[in-house]
Amino acid sequence: MAILGLSLCGLMTTLTLPAKSQGTNYIPPVQKLNSDIMTPEVLWSFGRVSEPEVSPDGKLLLYGVTYFNIPENKSYRDLYVVPIEGGQPRQITNTQEKEAGALWRPDGQKIGFLSAKSGDMQLWEIDPDGANARQVSSIKGGITGFKYSPDGQKILFTADVKLDQSVTDLFPDLPKANARLENDLMYRHWDSWSDYTYSHVFIANYNDGKLDEPKDLMPGERFDSPIKPNGGMEQINWSPDSKQIAYSCKKLAGKAYALSTNSEIYVYDLANGKTENVSKGCMGYDWNPVFSPDGKYLAWESMARDGYEADKTRIMIKDLATGTRKSYSDNFDQNATLMSWSKDSKTIYFISDWHATEDIYKFDLPSGKITKVTNGIHDYHNVKEAGKYLIAEKVSMSQPAEIYRVDPATGKDEPITTVNQNLLSQLTFGKVEKRWIKTTDGQNMLTWVIYPPHFDAKKKYPTLLYCEGGPQSTVSQFWSYRWNFQMMAANDYIIVAPNRRGLPGFGMKWLEQISKDYGGQNIKDYLSAIDAVSKEPYVDKDHLGCVGASYGGYSVYYLAGHHQKRFKAFIAHCGIFNFEAMYSTTEEMWFENWDMGGAYWDKKNLAAQRSYSFSPHKFVQNWDTPLLVITGGRDFRIPFTQGMGAYNSAQLKGIPSQFLFFPEESHWVLGAQNGILWQRVFFNWLDKWLKVDKK
Numbered sequence: 119m120a121i122l123g124l125s126l127c128g129l130m131t132t133l134t135l136p137a138k139s140q141g142t143n144y145i146p147p148v149q150k151l152n153s154d155i156m157t158p159e160v161l162w163s164f165g166r167v168s169e170p171e172v173s174p175d176g177k178l179l180l181y182g183v184t185y186f187n188i189p190e191n192k193s194y195r196d197l198y199v200v201p202i203e204g205g206q207p208r209q210i211t212n213t214q215e216k217e218a219g220a221l222w223r224p225d226g227q228k229i230g231f232l233s234a235k236s237g238d239m240q241l242w243e244i245d246p247d248g249a250n251a252r253q254v255s256s257i258k259g260g261i262t263g264f265k266y267s268p269d270g271q272k273i274l275f276t277a278d279v280k281l282d283q284s285v286t287d288l289f290p291d292l293p294k295a296n297a298r299l300e301n302d303l304m305y306r307h308w309d310s311w312s313d314y315t316y317s318h319v320f321i322a323n324y325n326d327g328k329l330d331e332p333k334d335l336m337p338g339e340r341f342d343s344p345i346k347p348n349g350g351m352e353q354i355n356w357s358p359d360s361k362q363i364a365y366s367c368k369k370l371a372g373k374a375y376a377l378s379t380n381s382e383i384y385v386y387d388l389a390n391g392k393t394e395n396v397s398k399g400c401m402g403y404d405w406n407p408v409f410s411p412d413g414k415y416l417a418w419e420s421m422a423r424d425g426y427e428a429d430k431t432r433i434m435i436k437d438l439a440t441g442t443r444k445s446y447s448d449n450f451d452q453n454a455t456l457m458s459w460s461k462d463s464k465t466i467y468f469i470s471d472w473h474a475t476e477d478i479y480k481f482d483l484p485s486g487k488i489t490k491v492t493n494g495i496h497d498y499h500n501v502k503e504a505g506k507y508l509i510a511e512k513v514s515m516s517q518p519a520e521i522y523r524v525d526p527a528t529g530k531d532e533p534i535t536t537v538n539q540n541l542l543s544q545l546t547f548g549k550v551e552k553r554w555i556k557t558t559d560g561q562n563m564l565t566w567v568i569y570p571p572h573f574d575a576k577k578k579y580p581t582l583l584y585c586e587g588g589p590q591s592t593v594s595q596f597w598s599y600r601w602n603f604q605m606m607a608a609n610d611y612i613i614v615a616p617n618r619r620g621l622p623g624f625g626m627k628w629l630e631q632i633s634k635d636y637g638g639q640n641i642k643d644y645l646s647a648i649d650a651v652s653k654e655p656y657v658d659k660d661h662l663g664c665v666g667a668s669y670g671g672y673s674v675y676y677l678a679g680h681h682q683k684r685f686k687a688f689i690a691h692c693g694i695f696n697f698e699a700m701y702s703t704t705e706e707m708w709f710e711n712w713d714m715g716g717a718y719w720d721k722k723n724l725a726a727q728r729s730y731s732f733s734p735h736k737f738v739q740n741w742d743t744p745l746l747v748i749t750g751g752r753d754f755r756i757p758f759t760q761g762m763g764a765y766n767s768a769q770l771k772g773i774p775s776q777f778l779f780f781p782e783e784s785h786w787v788l789g790a791q792n793g794i795l796w797q798r799v800f801f802n803w804l805d806k807w808l809k810v811d812k813k
Contacts, residue, residue: 271325427706
């Protein structure tokens with residue numbers, strides 16, 4: 119196995135470095151690039167804008183920006199405030215501690231945020247101009263999130279509570295023993311082992327910047343809120359009168375947890391201390407509860423079916439006066455996510471994906487009507503009302519996230535932040551084209567085609583088929599710091615990215631076709647896409663590559679045994695190689711049971727046995743094409759042994775192959791230098807096999 123060395127000198131070839139250091143935080147200097155073609159170093163120099171929050175008076179926007187110091191291999195995040203109507207942003211923090219979870223205090227006089235400046239992560243406050251920083255909480259072990267009550271008199275926060283015993287707790291005379299003793303499932307999840315703690319919701323009185331003794335809303339409960347591994351404070355919210363707290367939780371444990379997606383919405387009453395399950399009978403995921411500003415309704419995202427994580431996400435609303443509950447999007451063949459109420463409690467704004475773009479929609483409660491607000495080649499995130507505007511993050515394949523104000527009547531948008539304008543103005547990106555391609559069963563499939571910068575139709579370009587993961591996640595207008603289509607195009611590749619069967623945004627029938635059919639129609643869809651685009655005179659059909667991650671990595675492995683000599687190189691990142699081993703070593707069993715149809719040992723289950731017949735390891739005898747395998751040691755969703763199995767098989771067959779292993783990365787690659795290394799190895803591999811002048 120050969121892995122290219124990482125030189126810090128190499129990191130500086132396209133940037134004016136070393137960057138300006140203020141001894142505290144890190145903000146790159148104004149950079150002068152020596153080329154208009156993006157490199158991995160430039161990609162990792164973009165500022166990452168996140169967590170927009172509107173001030174109580176609707177005039178100011180609070181947000182954070184993260185920058186990576188590449189030589190240090192470290193990220194820095196600071197907070198900014200800018201007028202929503204436009205103007206110069208003001209940086210209000212300047213530290214090494216990466217302030218997170220920032221919120222306006224309800225009176226608008228303070229901004230609260232999380233910081234580890236004192237050791238553990240605690241709640242701090244500052245003035246909106248950045249002055250008078252002070253620590254508010256001193257919770258042993260730290261806190262993980264917080265929210266002010268609307269009346270400003272209380273704070274809810276989340277913190278980890280140890281309720282389970284480790285080996286050294288069980289055997290205190292062996293304090294240096296390093297082992298785990300397990301009796302049930304879910305002992306690890308996504309990228310971490312259970313640490314014997316559970317995330318609980320607490321409340322505490324808040325007065326003059328100080329907290330009283332907190333109260334645990336979930337005493338003794340071996341459950342998490344927010345729901346692990348990816349839930350955040352959007353899963354917990356106050357009622358507008360500050361008398362109730364709604365939170366999301368899946369109150370199951372061990373094997374029961376591993377087999378079910380049935381989370382619930384619980385409402386805790388501060389006056390009597392009682393907790394009510396308001397989503398009882400909703401059998402799938404229920405989460406992200408939001409009270410209407412008038413206090414009459416509670417809305418949340420709801421899935422109907424247990425065990426199906428890609429079920430349609432519905433608008434569920436409970437009338438708190440009558441107790442009635444209703445799904446308002448049963449006739450809406452799309453997902454409804456990231457909901458927020460209008461101030462008058464008559465409208466819910468939300469994000470939905472349709473035809474591979476994510477737009478803002480609105481639901482009118484009195485009429486029950488759903489209307490699309492925005493339209494374009496983009497993805498919107500996190501919509502919120504701010505006076506006469508809507509505020510949302512917006513990205514595309516050609517732009518990292520910035521925050522926009524949107525006219526809810528016309529859908530017209532304008533940028534509020536332009537964090538990356540300097541870099542973007544110096545770069546030339548390739549054209550992003552939408553095509554509709556006929557599939558083998560006569561359906562129309564939306565496929566993105568991304569061209570190299572300075573594309574010349576008279577030339578022939580090596581071309582990549584991109585295989586999406588999920589399997590049920592759309593090929594939308596996302597901006598990625600790993601699977602970045604403009605980064606691929608900058609290396610003189612054409613990219614073909616089909617929205618094959620199994621992706622949302624094209625109706626539930628299109629989405630659900632993939633379950634129990636991994637080696638069926640969606641594989642034909644991939645080939646339909648690359649075959650159609652390969653007919654273009656500027657595509658070098660003798661130098662095609664195929665790349666993908668997760669389910670896309672599975673697709674690569676499967677196509678390696680079924681591609682009829684189409685491709686000259688493959689790259690699979692964290693892909694599924696052996697279905698039987700995957701079933702026995704992954705953690706979220708509901709996923710495997712739904713998509714495979716059951717366990718591999720159930721020989722009477724014909725649907726499951728058909729699913730397992732699609733396992734790529736059964737077709738290694740057909741492999742004959744160079745393969746790069748990438749995986750992370752902390753990937754517990756698709757354990758790294760899956761990648762090892764594929765790589766070892768290729769080696770034993772004498773197929774040119776490489777194995778890029780990141781011991782500390784998970785299903786993703788999050789470190790700066792690891793991310794740049796990933797890009798270098800990725801393109802070195804493709805260039806070696808697909809570029810004529812390098813052969």
